[in-house]
Amino acid sequence: MPRRIVVPFGPQHPVLPEPIHLDLVLKDEHVEEALPSIGYIHRGLETLVTRREYPEYVYIAERTCGICSFIHGMTYCQAVEKLVDCSVPERALFLRTIWSEYSRLHSHLLWLGLFADALGFENLFMASWRLRESVLDVLEETTGGRVIQGSCKVGGVRRDIPGETLERMRSGLDTIEREAGEIADVFLRDDSIISRTRGIGVLSREDAYALGAVGPTARASGVGIDLRKTGYAAYGRLSFSPVVETAGDCHARCIVRVKEIFTSIDLIRQAIAKIPDGPVEEKPKKNPEGDYFARSEQPRGELVHYVKGDGSRHLVRSRIRTPTLTNLPSLVRMLKGCNLADVPVIVLSIDPCIGCAER
Amino acid sequence: MTQDDQQTTIIEPLHLLGKVEEFKKKGCRLVQMHCTKAGDTFEINYSFDINYEFSNIRIITDGKTEIPSISGIYWGAFIYENEMQDLFGIRFAGMNIDFSGNLIRTAKKNPFADPSFRGEKPCPDA
Numbered sequence: 001m002p003r004r005i006v007v008p009f010g011p012q013h014p015v016l017p018e019p020i021h022l023d024l025v026l027k028d029e030h031v032e033e034a035l036p037s038i039g040y041i042h043r044g045l046e047t048l049v050t051r052r053e054y055p056e057y058v059y060i061a062e063r064t065c066g067i068c069s070f071i072h073g074m075t076y077c078q079a080v081e082k083l084v085d086c087s088v089p090e091r092a093l094f095l096r097t098i099w100s101e102y103s104r105l106h107s108h109l110l111w112l113g114l115f116a117d118a119l120g121f122e123n124l125f126m127a128s129w130r131l132r133e134s135v136l137d138v139l140e141e142t143t144g145g146r147v148i149q150g151s152c153k154v155g156g157v158r159r160d161i162p163g164e165t166l167e168r169m170r171s172g173l174d175t176i177e178r179e180a181g182e183i184a185d186v187f188l189r190d191d192s193i194i195s196r197t198r199g200i201g202v203l204s205r206e207d208a209y210a211l212g213a214v215g216p217t218a219r220a221s222g223v224g225i226d227l228r229k230t231g232y233a234a235y236g237r238l239s240f241s242p243v244v245e246t247a248g249d250c251h252a253r254c255i256v257r258v259k260e261i262f263t264s265i266d267l268i269r270q271a272i273a274k275i276p277d278g279p280v281e282e283k284p285k286k287n288p289e290g291d292y293f294a295r296s297e298q299p300r301g302e303l304v305h306y307v308k309g310d311g312s313r314h315l316v317r318s319r320i321r322t323p324t325l326t327n328l329p330s331l332v333r334m335l336k337g338c339n340l341a342d343v344p345v346i347v348l349s350i351d352p353c354i355g356c357a358e359r
Numbered sequence: 360m361t362q363d364d365q366q367t368t369i370i371e372p373l374h375l376l377g378k379v380e381e382f383k384k385k386g387c388r389l390v391q392m393h394c395t396k397a398g399d400t401f402e403i404n405y406s407f408d409i410n411y412e413f414s415n416i417r418i419i420t421d422g423k424t425e426i427p428s429i430s431g432i433y434w435g436a437f438i439y440e441n442e443m444q445d446l447f448g449i450r451f452a453g454m455n456i457d458f459s460g461n462l463i464r465t466a467k468k469n470p471f472a473d474p475s476f477r478g479e480k481p482c483p484d485a
Contacts, residue, residue, distance in 0.1 A: 035456070039464030047471060142401075211435040212389050225388075230411050253430035285384065293365060293413065295390075304391050319464070325442075329435030358463065 002027065007340065015118045015344035018354035026340060027134050034335035034343075036328055042358040049318035054080055054288055054309070055154050057274050058319065063307070064320055065356040067110060068298045070103045073152040075305040076318070079230060079294035080154050084284035090234075092156035094275040097234040098169075099143065099151065100296075101264040101271070104177055105137040105176070107299035108257045108264075111351045112187060115254060118348050119196050124186055132135050138169055156281030166181050170272050174262070177265050184258045197251035201334040201346035204248055213330040214323045216260065217300020217350050220245045220252035227297035238270045250349040257351075287311050298323055322356040367415040372394070372426060373404075378416055379429045382407045387414070389429075392439035394447045396471065401447060405429070422449060422472065430455040438462075446471040 005026050010020030019040040025033040032345035048060050061076035062069040074096050081088060088096075097177060113128035136146045142161050143149035151158050161169075208221035218225050228235040237309060243259040245252040277286065288309030296303050301323030308317040327350045336348050370378055382389075388409035395402045401422045406415045420426060428451040430436040440451045441462040448469035460468075 037458060037462055037464075039462065042463050042465055044465075044470060103418070208389055210433070212433070227411070291367075293415065295413070306393060306404070308395060316397075317395040319391075319393040319395070321393065325438060326391065326435070328438050 004032070008341060009347075013344070015348055016352075017114060018352065020347075020352060020354050022335070022343070024311050024335070024340065024343065029340050031335050031338050031340060031343065034332050036332065038354060038358050040358075041355055043357045046318050046320060049103035049307075049315045051314070053313040054084075054307075055317050057155060057315065059150065061318070061320070062148055062150065062152075064322070064359055065298075065353055067107045067353060068103055068300070068303075068356075069147060070099050070143075070149045070152065071296055071298050071303060071326055072099065072305075072320070073149075074233070075294050075296040075303050076307070077152050077154050077322075078296070079292045079305045079307040080288055080309075080315075081284075082292040082294070083155065083288035083290050083307065084286055086155045086282055086284045088156050088233050089279045089282055090276050091160070091278045092280045093234040094156050094271050095161060095280065096152065097238070097271045098161070098268055098275075099139070099149065100233065101268045102135055104264045105261060106139065106297045107351075108261050109135065109180075111257060111299075111348075112183065115345075115348055116187075116193075118344055119193060121193070124183065127183050131176065131183065134172070134176060134179075138172065141165065142169075153281065155284055156279070157289040158281075158300075161294055166272050166275065170269060173265050173269060177262065180261050180265070184261070187254055187258050193254075194251060196345060197254060197349075198247075198249055200250045200342050201338060201349055202247070202249045203330055203334050205246070206247065207333050208330060211329045211333060213301075213327045214326055215298065215351075216243075216253050216256040217301060217323075217327050217330055219243060220256045222246040225302065227295050227302050230295070232276075232294075232296055234271060235267075240267055253349045274289055287313055288315060291317075299326060300353060300356075301327065306339060320359055322353065322359070324350070324353045326353070328357070354358075360433060365413050365415065367417055369417045369419065372418045372420060372424070375416075375418055376427050376429065376432070379405065379432050382383060382414070383432050385409060389433040392429075392443070394443045394449060394471070394475075396447070401449060402457065403443070420449070422447070423450045425450045427452050428454040445469070448472045 007024045009022040011021045021037045023035040062073035064072045109132035116124035133157045140146045143151040203221045205222040208223045224244045242313040280284035291308035304321035387409040390406040437456040441458045443449045445463040
Protein backbone atom coordinates (compact mmCIF):
# COMPACT_ATOMS: atom_id res chain seq x y z
CA MET A 1 0.00 0.00 0.00
CA PRO A 2 1.73 3.27 -1.10
CA ARG A 3 1.99 5.96 1.55
CA ARG A 4 1.48 9.66 0.89
CA ILE A 5 3.88 11.93 2.70
CA VAL A 6 4.98 15.55 2.37
CA VAL A 7 8.72 16.17 2.24
CA PRO A 8 9.91 19.73 2.74
CA PHE A 9 12.71 20.55 0.25
CA GLY A 10 14.71 23.68 0.97
CA PRO A 11 15.07 26.55 1.66
CA GLN A 12 18.48 25.21 2.78
CA HIS A 13 19.65 22.34 0.60
CA PRO A 14 23.13 21.45 -0.70
CA VAL A 15 22.00 21.79 -4.31
CA LEU A 16 20.26 25.13 -3.86
CA PRO A 17 22.53 28.15 -4.16
CA GLU A 18 19.59 30.32 -3.09
CA PRO A 19 16.59 29.70 -0.85
CA ILE A 20 13.37 28.33 -2.26
CA HIS A 21 11.05 26.00 -0.41
CA LEU A 22 9.14 23.17 -2.08
CA ASP A 23 6.51 21.05 -0.42
CA LEU A 24 6.85 17.73 -2.21
CA VAL A 25 3.79 15.51 -1.92
CA LEU A 26 5.12 11.98 -2.38
CA LYS A 27 3.52 8.65 -3.06
CA ASP A 28 6.35 6.31 -2.13
CA GLU A 29 9.30 7.77 -4.08
CA HIS A 30 7.20 9.58 -6.71
CA VAL A 31 6.41 13.27 -6.54
CA GLU A 32 2.67 13.75 -6.98
CA GLU A 33 2.69 17.50 -6.48
CA ALA A 34 5.23 20.21 -5.75
CA LEU A 35 4.27 23.55 -4.24
CA PRO A 36 6.90 26.27 -4.23
CA SER A 37 7.11 29.13 -1.78
CA ILE A 38 9.57 31.98 -1.73
CA GLY A 39 9.97 35.12 0.35
CA TYR A 40 13.10 34.34 2.33
CA ILE A 41 15.09 37.07 0.58
CA HIS A 42 12.43 39.56 -0.53
CA ARG A 43 14.17 42.95 -0.47
CA GLY A 44 11.45 45.25 -1.78
CA LEU A 45 13.84 46.65 -4.39
CA GLU A 46 10.98 47.83 -6.59
CA THR A 47 9.76 50.30 -3.94
CA LEU A 48 13.21 51.89 -3.75
CA VAL A 49 12.50 53.47 -7.12
CA THR A 50 10.36 56.08 -5.34
CA ARG A 51 13.20 56.96 -2.97
CA ARG A 52 16.03 57.35 -5.47
CA GLU A 53 16.24 59.61 -8.48
CA TYR A 54 15.87 57.72 -11.74
CA PRO A 55 19.58 57.85 -12.75
CA GLU A 56 20.58 56.43 -9.33
CA TYR A 57 18.15 53.53 -9.57
CA VAL A 58 20.38 51.93 -12.23
CA TYR A 59 22.64 50.76 -9.38
CA ILE A 60 19.67 49.21 -7.57
CA ALA A 61 18.36 47.60 -10.76
CA GLU A 62 21.82 46.06 -11.26
CA ARG A 63 21.77 44.62 -7.77
CA THR A 64 18.57 42.71 -8.48
CA CYS A 65 20.82 39.83 -9.47
CA GLY A 66 24.39 38.95 -8.66
CA ILE A 67 24.88 37.12 -11.94
CA CYS A 68 23.11 38.94 -14.75
CA SER A 69 23.48 42.32 -13.10
CA PHE A 70 24.60 44.16 -16.22
CA ILE A 71 21.53 43.08 -18.19
CA HIS A 72 19.23 44.27 -15.37
CA GLY A 73 20.86 47.70 -15.43
CA MET A 74 20.73 47.85 -19.21
CA THR A 75 17.07 46.84 -19.46
CA TYR A 76 16.08 49.41 -16.84
CA CYS A 77 18.02 52.04 -18.82
CA GLN A 78 16.29 50.95 -22.04
CA ALA A 79 12.90 51.47 -20.39
CA VAL A 80 13.78 54.90 -18.97
CA GLU A 81 15.40 56.04 -22.24
CA LYS A 82 12.01 55.68 -23.94
CA LEU A 83 10.48 58.05 -21.39
CA VAL A 84 13.21 60.69 -21.41
CA ASP A 85 13.46 61.06 -25.17
CA CYS A 86 17.05 59.95 -25.43
CA SER A 87 18.67 58.10 -28.29
CA VAL A 88 21.66 56.04 -27.22
CA PRO A 89 24.78 56.41 -29.42
CA GLU A 90 25.60 53.44 -31.64
CA ARG A 91 28.92 52.70 -29.98
CA ALA A 92 27.23 52.48 -26.58
CA LEU A 93 24.69 50.00 -27.99
CA PHE A 94 27.53 47.77 -29.23
CA LEU A 95 29.32 48.02 -25.89
CA ARG A 96 26.10 47.05 -24.10
CA THR A 97 25.80 44.03 -26.41
CA ILE A 98 29.39 42.95 -25.76
CA TRP A 99 29.00 43.19 -21.97
CA SER A 100 25.61 41.42 -22.14
CA GLU A 101 27.16 38.48 -23.96
CA TYR A 102 30.10 38.28 -21.56
CA SER A 103 27.48 38.23 -18.76
CA ARG A 104 25.72 35.35 -20.51
CA LEU A 105 29.03 33.49 -20.83
CA HIS A 106 29.79 33.89 -17.16
CA SER A 107 26.25 32.95 -16.12
CA HIS A 108 26.12 29.83 -18.29
CA LEU A 109 29.58 28.70 -17.15
CA LEU A 110 28.54 29.26 -13.54
CA TRP A 111 25.42 27.17 -14.10
CA LEU A 112 27.34 24.40 -15.87
CA GLY A 113 29.68 24.23 -12.89
CA LEU A 114 26.79 24.06 -10.42
CA PHE A 115 25.05 21.44 -12.54
CA ALA A 116 28.21 19.31 -12.67
CA ASP A 117 28.57 19.67 -8.91
CA ALA A 118 24.94 18.61 -8.37
CA LEU A 119 25.67 15.48 -10.40
CA GLY A 120 28.75 14.77 -8.29
CA PHE A 121 31.20 15.62 -11.10
CA GLU A 122 33.65 17.81 -9.22
CA ASN A 123 36.38 18.02 -11.86
CA LEU A 124 33.88 19.32 -14.39
CA PHE A 125 32.65 21.85 -11.84
CA MET A 126 36.20 23.13 -11.37
CA ALA A 127 36.91 23.19 -15.12
CA SER A 128 33.75 25.23 -15.78
CA TRP A 129 34.48 27.74 -13.05
CA ARG A 130 38.14 28.04 -14.06
CA LEU A 131 37.02 29.06 -17.54
CA ARG A 132 34.46 31.41 -16.01
CA GLU A 133 37.32 33.23 -14.27
CA SER A 134 38.79 34.26 -17.63
CA VAL A 135 35.41 35.75 -18.58
CA LEU A 136 35.22 37.60 -15.27
CA ASP A 137 38.75 38.92 -15.86
CA VAL A 138 37.56 40.57 -19.08
CA LEU A 139 34.55 42.10 -17.31
CA GLU A 140 36.80 43.39 -14.55
CA GLU A 141 39.32 44.83 -16.97
CA THR A 142 36.70 46.61 -19.08
CA THR A 143 34.20 47.73 -16.42
CA GLY A 144 36.09 47.65 -13.14
CA GLY A 145 33.72 45.07 -11.62
CA ARG A 146 33.66 41.30 -11.83
CA VAL A 147 29.98 40.78 -11.05
CA ILE A 148 28.45 44.21 -10.47
CA GLN A 149 29.75 46.29 -13.35
CA GLY A 150 28.06 49.68 -12.88
CA SER A 151 28.94 50.55 -16.45
CA CYS A 152 25.46 51.22 -17.83
CA LYS A 153 23.71 54.55 -17.43
CA VAL A 154 20.60 56.21 -18.78
CA GLY A 155 21.67 57.51 -22.20
CA GLY A 156 24.58 55.18 -22.81
CA VAL A 157 27.49 53.68 -20.89
CA ARG A 158 29.94 55.09 -18.36
CA ARG A 159 33.13 53.94 -20.02
CA ASP A 160 34.47 53.02 -23.41
CA ILE A 161 36.64 50.04 -24.34
CA PRO A 162 39.80 51.14 -26.19
CA GLY A 163 40.56 49.59 -29.58
CA GLU A 164 43.62 47.65 -28.39
CA THR A 165 41.61 46.10 -25.53
CA LEU A 166 38.90 45.05 -27.99
CA GLU A 167 41.60 43.42 -30.10
CA ARG A 168 42.94 41.55 -27.07
CA MET A 169 39.39 40.47 -26.18
CA ARG A 170 38.95 39.12 -29.69
CA SER A 171 42.06 36.94 -29.47
CA GLY A 172 41.09 35.89 -25.92
CA LEU A 173 37.82 34.55 -27.32
CA ASP A 174 39.77 31.91 -29.25
CA THR A 175 41.13 30.50 -25.99
CA ILE A 176 37.71 30.64 -24.32
CA GLU A 177 36.18 28.90 -27.32
CA ARG A 178 38.78 26.13 -27.34
CA GLU A 179 38.45 25.46 -23.61
CA ALA A 180 34.65 25.68 -23.75
CA GLY A 181 34.77 23.07 -26.52
CA GLU A 182 36.54 20.63 -24.21
CA ILE A 183 33.99 21.16 -21.42
CA ALA A 184 31.08 21.02 -23.86
CA ASP A 185 32.19 17.63 -25.07
CA VAL A 186 31.77 16.18 -21.58
CA PHE A 187 28.38 17.80 -20.97
CA LEU A 188 27.05 16.61 -24.32
CA ARG A 189 28.49 13.08 -24.44
CA ASP A 190 29.42 11.78 -21.00
CA ASP A 191 27.44 8.65 -20.10
CA SER A 192 26.98 9.51 -16.42
CA ILE A 193 25.63 12.97 -17.24
CA ILE A 194 23.29 11.57 -19.86
CA SER A 195 21.99 8.85 -17.55
CA ARG A 196 21.26 11.42 -14.80
CA THR A 197 19.56 13.95 -17.08
CA ARG A 198 18.05 12.37 -20.20
CA GLY A 199 14.29 11.82 -19.98
CA ILE A 200 14.22 13.52 -16.55
CA GLY A 201 11.93 16.49 -15.83
CA VAL A 202 10.35 16.57 -19.26
CA LEU A 203 8.43 19.71 -20.20
CA SER A 204 6.47 19.40 -23.43
CA ARG A 205 6.45 22.17 -26.03
CA GLU A 206 2.74 22.83 -25.37
CA ASP A 207 3.26 23.07 -21.62
CA ALA A 208 6.33 25.28 -21.98
CA TYR A 209 4.41 27.76 -24.10
CA ALA A 210 1.17 27.64 -22.12
CA LEU A 211 2.97 28.05 -18.78
CA GLY A 212 4.97 31.03 -20.01
CA ALA A 213 8.39 29.37 -19.85
CA VAL A 214 11.24 31.53 -21.12
CA GLY A 215 14.93 31.27 -21.95
CA PRO A 216 16.78 27.95 -22.14
CA THR A 217 13.87 26.31 -20.27
CA ALA A 218 11.53 27.18 -23.16
CA ARG A 219 14.06 26.69 -25.95
CA ALA A 220 14.94 23.19 -24.69
CA SER A 221 11.27 22.30 -25.20
CA GLY A 222 11.19 23.57 -28.75
CA VAL A 223 9.84 27.08 -28.06
CA GLY A 224 12.24 29.33 -29.94
CA ILE A 225 11.64 32.56 -28.04
CA ASP A 226 14.75 34.71 -27.80
CA LEU A 227 14.22 38.41 -27.16
CA ARG A 228 17.54 39.26 -28.79
CA LYS A 229 15.71 38.70 -32.08
CA THR A 230 13.73 41.92 -31.40
CA GLY A 231 16.98 43.77 -32.12
CA TYR A 232 17.44 45.77 -28.91
CA ALA A 233 20.93 47.17 -28.20
CA ALA A 234 23.00 46.18 -31.26
CA TYR A 235 21.47 42.73 -31.77
CA GLY A 236 19.59 43.99 -34.83
CA ARG A 237 22.95 44.47 -36.58
CA LEU A 238 24.27 41.00 -35.70
CA SER A 239 23.25 37.67 -37.07
CA PHE A 240 22.46 34.60 -34.96
CA SER A 241 19.86 31.88 -34.58
CA PRO A 242 18.38 30.93 -31.20
CA VAL A 243 19.53 27.53 -29.95
CA VAL A 244 16.50 25.27 -29.87
CA GLU A 245 16.24 21.65 -28.69
CA THR A 246 13.12 19.53 -28.63
CA ALA A 247 13.52 16.82 -25.97
CA GLY A 248 12.39 19.15 -23.14
CA ASP A 249 14.34 17.23 -20.48
CA CYS A 250 17.19 18.22 -18.17
CA HIS A 251 19.81 17.21 -20.73
CA ALA A 252 18.16 19.35 -23.42
CA ARG A 253 18.28 22.36 -21.07
CA CYS A 254 21.97 21.62 -20.51
CA ILE A 255 22.62 21.31 -24.27
CA VAL A 256 20.94 24.67 -24.95
CA ARG A 257 23.18 26.43 -22.44
CA VAL A 258 26.32 24.72 -23.71
CA LYS A 259 25.55 25.69 -27.32
CA GLU A 260 24.62 29.25 -26.30
CA ILE A 261 28.18 29.72 -25.05
CA PHE A 262 29.37 29.42 -28.64
CA THR A 263 26.57 31.71 -29.91
CA SER A 264 27.69 34.34 -27.39
CA ILE A 265 31.32 34.04 -28.46
CA ASP A 266 30.24 34.51 -32.08
CA LEU A 267 28.07 37.52 -31.19
CA ILE A 268 30.95 39.18 -29.32
CA ARG A 269 33.24 38.61 -32.32
CA GLN A 270 30.66 40.17 -34.65
CA ALA A 271 30.12 43.13 -32.30
CA ILE A 272 33.86 43.79 -31.98
CA ALA A 273 34.21 43.66 -35.77
CA LYS A 274 31.31 46.05 -36.37
CA ILE A 275 31.57 48.50 -33.45
CA PRO A 276 31.59 52.06 -34.80
CA ASP A 277 33.58 54.98 -33.42
CA GLY A 278 31.79 57.80 -31.66
CA PRO A 279 30.44 59.01 -28.33
CA VAL A 280 29.19 56.57 -25.71
CA GLU A 281 26.48 58.59 -24.00
CA GLU A 282 23.79 61.18 -24.59
CA LYS A 283 22.21 63.35 -21.93
CA PRO A 284 18.50 62.80 -21.24
CA LYS A 285 16.40 65.74 -22.42
CA LYS A 286 13.69 65.63 -19.75
CA ASN A 287 12.46 63.74 -16.73
CA PRO A 288 10.66 60.45 -17.34
CA GLU A 289 6.97 60.74 -18.13
CA GLY A 290 4.60 57.96 -19.18
CA ASP A 291 5.17 54.23 -18.90
CA TYR A 292 7.10 51.63 -20.86
CA PHE A 293 7.93 47.92 -20.81
CA ALA A 294 11.49 47.09 -21.87
CA ARG A 295 12.33 43.48 -22.56
CA SER A 296 15.65 41.74 -22.95
CA GLU A 297 17.11 38.24 -23.01
CA GLN A 298 18.89 37.39 -19.80
CA PRO A 299 20.90 34.16 -19.51
CA ARG A 300 17.83 32.64 -17.82
CA GLY A 301 15.32 34.06 -20.28
CA GLU A 302 13.10 37.01 -20.97
CA LEU A 303 13.45 39.90 -18.55
CA VAL A 304 10.85 42.69 -18.31
CA HIS A 305 11.46 46.07 -16.72
CA TYR A 306 8.37 48.27 -16.48
CA VAL A 307 8.77 51.88 -15.45
CA LYS A 308 6.23 54.61 -14.92
CA GLY A 309 7.10 58.26 -14.46
CA ASP A 310 5.13 61.43 -13.83
CA GLY A 311 7.66 64.02 -15.03
CA SER A 312 9.57 64.24 -11.74
CA ARG A 313 13.05 62.83 -11.02
CA HIS A 314 11.49 60.02 -8.99
CA LEU A 315 9.71 57.28 -10.86
CA VAL A 316 6.27 56.21 -9.67
CA ARG A 317 6.81 52.51 -10.27
CA SER A 318 9.41 50.00 -11.29
CA ARG A 319 8.32 46.46 -11.95
CA ILE A 320 10.90 43.78 -12.62
CA ARG A 321 9.60 40.49 -14.00
CA THR A 322 12.48 38.08 -13.88
CA PRO A 323 12.79 34.83 -15.84
CA THR A 324 12.90 32.61 -12.74
CA LEU A 325 9.54 33.92 -11.52
CA THR A 326 7.85 32.99 -14.77
CA ASN A 327 9.67 29.64 -14.94
CA LEU A 328 8.31 28.54 -11.54
CA PRO A 329 4.97 27.24 -12.94
CA SER A 330 6.99 25.18 -15.46
CA LEU A 331 9.09 23.80 -12.61
CA VAL A 332 5.92 22.73 -10.78
CA ARG A 333 4.84 20.87 -13.94
CA MET A 334 8.29 19.23 -14.47
CA LEU A 335 8.40 17.92 -10.92
CA LYS A 336 5.03 16.22 -11.15
CA GLY A 337 5.61 12.48 -11.49
CA CYS A 338 9.39 12.53 -11.07
CA ASN A 339 11.44 10.51 -8.60
CA LEU A 340 12.45 12.18 -5.34
CA ALA A 341 16.13 11.58 -6.17
CA ASP A 342 15.76 13.61 -9.39
CA VAL A 343 14.27 16.70 -7.71
CA PRO A 344 17.61 18.48 -7.13
CA VAL A 345 18.68 18.01 -10.76
CA ILE A 346 15.31 19.18 -12.11
CA VAL A 347 15.22 22.25 -9.86
CA LEU A 348 18.73 23.20 -10.93
CA SER A 349 17.92 22.63 -14.61
CA ILE A 350 15.82 25.80 -14.80
CA ASP A 351 18.82 27.74 -13.41
CA PRO A 352 16.76 29.25 -10.58
CA CYS A 353 17.80 32.67 -9.35
CA ILE A 354 15.68 33.36 -6.31
CA GLY A 355 17.38 36.66 -5.54
CA CYS A 356 16.13 37.84 -8.94
CA ALA A 357 12.69 36.30 -8.53
CA GLU A 358 12.01 37.93 -5.18
CA ARG A 359 13.72 41.25 -5.74
CA MET B 360 9.42 43.42 -34.80
CA THR B 361 10.98 46.03 -32.52
CA GLN B 362 10.02 46.69 -28.95
CA ASP B 363 8.67 50.13 -29.79
CA ASP B 364 5.39 48.59 -30.85
CA GLN B 365 3.50 48.53 -27.56
CA GLN B 366 -0.15 49.11 -26.95
CA THR B 367 -2.02 49.30 -23.67
CA THR B 368 -5.79 49.03 -23.63
CA ILE B 369 -7.75 49.96 -20.54
CA ILE B 370 -10.76 47.70 -20.02
CA GLU B 371 -13.44 47.22 -17.40
CA PRO B 372 -12.79 44.39 -14.90
CA LEU B 373 -16.11 42.95 -16.09
CA HIS B 374 -14.59 42.27 -19.53
CA LEU B 375 -11.30 40.89 -18.25
CA LEU B 376 -11.90 37.17 -18.66
CA GLY B 377 -13.41 37.59 -22.14
CA LYS B 378 -10.45 39.67 -23.30
CA VAL B 379 -7.92 37.24 -21.83
CA GLU B 380 -9.75 34.36 -23.57
CA GLU B 381 -9.28 36.25 -26.85
CA PHE B 382 -5.53 36.44 -26.28
CA LYS B 383 -5.42 32.75 -25.44
CA LYS B 384 -7.34 31.87 -28.61
CA LYS B 385 -4.94 33.96 -30.69
CA GLY B 386 -2.08 31.83 -29.30
CA CYS B 387 -0.53 34.55 -27.15
CA ARG B 388 1.60 33.67 -24.16
CA LEU B 389 1.21 35.47 -20.85
CA VAL B 390 4.36 37.56 -20.38
CA GLN B 391 3.62 39.03 -16.98
CA MET B 392 1.05 40.60 -14.67
CA HIS B 393 1.72 43.38 -12.22
CA CYS B 394 0.07 46.02 -10.13
CA THR B 395 0.81 49.73 -9.76
CA LYS B 396 -0.58 51.95 -7.01
CA ALA B 397 -1.92 55.04 -8.77
CA GLY B 398 -3.29 57.49 -6.23
CA ASP B 399 -6.19 55.80 -4.48
CA THR B 400 -6.58 53.17 -7.16
CA PHE B 401 -4.58 50.21 -8.38
CA GLU B 402 -3.70 49.51 -12.00
CA ILE B 403 -3.36 45.84 -12.86
CA ASN B 404 -1.53 45.15 -16.10
CA TYR B 405 -1.69 41.94 -18.10
CA SER B 406 0.95 41.58 -20.84
CA PHE B 407 0.83 39.14 -23.74
CA ASP B 408 3.13 38.29 -26.60
CA ILE B 409 2.90 36.46 -29.86
CA ASN B 410 5.84 36.44 -32.30
CA TYR B 411 7.44 39.29 -30.29
CA GLU B 412 4.29 41.42 -30.70
CA PHE B 413 3.60 42.85 -27.27
CA SER B 414 0.10 43.75 -26.04
CA ASN B 415 -0.96 44.99 -22.68
CA ILE B 416 -4.37 45.33 -21.08
CA ARG B 417 -5.06 47.25 -17.91
CA ILE B 418 -7.86 47.24 -15.39
CA ILE B 419 -8.28 49.84 -12.69
CA THR B 420 -9.60 48.79 -9.31
CA ASP B 421 -10.06 50.23 -5.85
CA GLY B 422 -8.08 47.42 -4.26
CA LYS B 423 -11.04 46.13 -2.27
CA THR B 424 -13.08 44.59 -5.07
CA GLU B 425 -12.27 40.98 -5.85
CA ILE B 426 -10.76 40.52 -9.33
CA PRO B 427 -11.53 37.37 -11.34
CA SER B 428 -8.49 35.12 -11.56
CA ILE B 429 -7.21 34.31 -15.05
CA SER B 430 -5.46 31.15 -13.81
CA GLY B 431 -8.29 29.10 -15.32
CA ILE B 432 -7.18 30.39 -18.73
CA TYR B 433 -3.44 30.74 -18.16
CA TRP B 434 -2.50 28.13 -15.54
CA GLY B 435 0.82 29.82 -14.72
CA ALA B 436 -0.92 33.09 -13.78
CA PHE B 437 -1.15 31.87 -10.18
CA ILE B 438 2.41 33.02 -9.52
CA TYR B 439 1.60 36.65 -10.44
CA GLU B 440 -1.78 36.67 -8.73
CA ASN B 441 -0.32 35.35 -5.49
CA GLU B 442 2.47 37.91 -5.74
CA MET B 443 -0.05 40.76 -6.08
CA GLN B 444 -2.13 39.30 -3.28
CA ASP B 445 0.88 39.23 -0.98
CA LEU B 446 2.45 42.57 -1.90
CA PHE B 447 -0.59 44.74 -2.69
CA GLY B 448 -3.46 42.96 -0.93
CA ILE B 449 -5.43 42.54 -4.17
CA ARG B 450 -7.83 39.63 -3.86
CA PHE B 451 -8.45 37.27 -6.77
CA ALA B 452 -11.49 35.03 -7.08
CA GLY B 453 -10.98 31.46 -8.28
CA MET B 454 -7.20 31.09 -8.22
CA ASN B 455 -6.04 27.57 -9.13
CA ILE B 456 -3.35 27.68 -6.43
CA ASP B 457 -3.93 30.08 -3.55
CA PHE B 458 -1.00 30.44 -1.16
CA SER B 459 -3.21 32.56 1.13
CA GLY B 460 -0.52 35.18 1.65
CA ASN B 461 2.36 32.72 2.00
CA LEU B 462 4.05 32.81 -1.42
CA ILE B 463 6.17 35.84 -0.57
CA ARG B 464 6.62 36.13 3.18
CA THR B 465 7.07 39.75 4.17
CA ALA B 466 7.60 41.33 7.60
CA LYS B 467 4.81 43.84 6.89
CA LYS B 468 1.50 42.75 5.43
CA ASN B 469 0.89 43.98 1.86
CA PRO B 470 3.90 46.32 1.93
CA PHE B 471 3.35 47.79 -1.55
CA ALA B 472 -0.29 48.76 -0.96
CA ASP B 473 0.59 51.94 0.83
CA PRO B 474 4.01 53.31 -0.16
CA SER B 475 4.98 55.27 2.93
CA PHE B 476 6.87 58.10 1.30
CA ARG B 477 8.41 59.24 -1.91
CA GLY B 478 11.48 61.27 -2.77
CA GLU B 479 14.03 62.69 -0.37
CA LYS B 480 12.11 62.56 2.89
CA PRO B 481 13.88 60.58 5.61
CA CYS B 482 12.93 56.95 5.96
CA PRO B 483 10.22 56.66 8.63
CA ASP B 484 11.71 53.41 9.88
CA ALA B 485 15.09 55.01 10.59
